[in-house]
Amino acid sequence: MVRVMATGVFDLLHSGHLYFLTEARKLGDELVVVVARDQTARRLKREPYVPEHLRREMVEALKPVDQAVLGSTSDIYQTVVDLKPAIIALGYNQVWNEREVTAECERRGVPVRVARIGPSPHDELATRKIVERILERARHNEAVK
Numbered sequence: 001m002v003r004v005m006a007t008g009v010f011d012l013l014h015s016g017h018l019y020f021l022t023e024a025r026k027l028g029d030e031l032v033v034v035v036a037r038d039q040t041a042r043r044l045k046r047e048p049y050v051p052e053h054l055r056r057e058m059v060e061a062l063k064p065v066d067q068a069v070l071g072s073t074s075d076i077y078q079t080v081v082d083l084k085p086a087i088i089a090l091g092y093n094q095v096w097n098e099r100e101v102t103a104e105c106e107r108r109g110v111p112v113r114v115a116r117i118g119p120s121p122h123d124e125l126a127t128r129k130i131v132e133r134i135l136e137r138a139r140h141n142e143a144v145k
Contacts, residue, residue: 002028005085007071008094009036010055011048012127018062019120024089025064027115033059033068034079040071044095049131081108088112092119 006024010017010033025031035056041048048055052070060068072078080088088105090096098114105112 001030002087003030003032003083003085004028004087004089005032005034005080005083006089006091007034007036008091009041009045009048010059011041011050012130013058013062014127014130016120017059018064020089020091020117021059021062021064023117024115027087027089030066031064032083032085033065034071035059035068037071037073039073040076077104077108080105080110080112084110085112088114090114090116092117 004024004027006021008017008020021031021033035052036044038048038052041052050058056068056070059065069079069083088101090098090101098116101114102112
């Protein structure tokens, strides 16, 4: 069985997330998704809108996902060591360097292939862009009042 691991914050789920997870699932027999902890999201991106336990539940409910787990609070590679995926799928906009991820996993005794998933055809609906559109409409509505 080929286990694929995908990771992300998955805040305000949108079609880009579904595209990423669907494409990742095609790489193997099982898709395990590591949902970033709130403190990790704060450190790497921003304060999440949705708490970690609810983000995990929502991701796990998606059809391509076999299992969703919360990541480690101290060592992002610990979950890789625990779950031993054969493939790690990275989103097109995730900052991780494929060679560095491969080398670190190898160093920890978990040889993996890293696959970069391309952008969704609907990238204009990314979380950041959705929030910007909501704020723009709110500002417009306030200006009209």
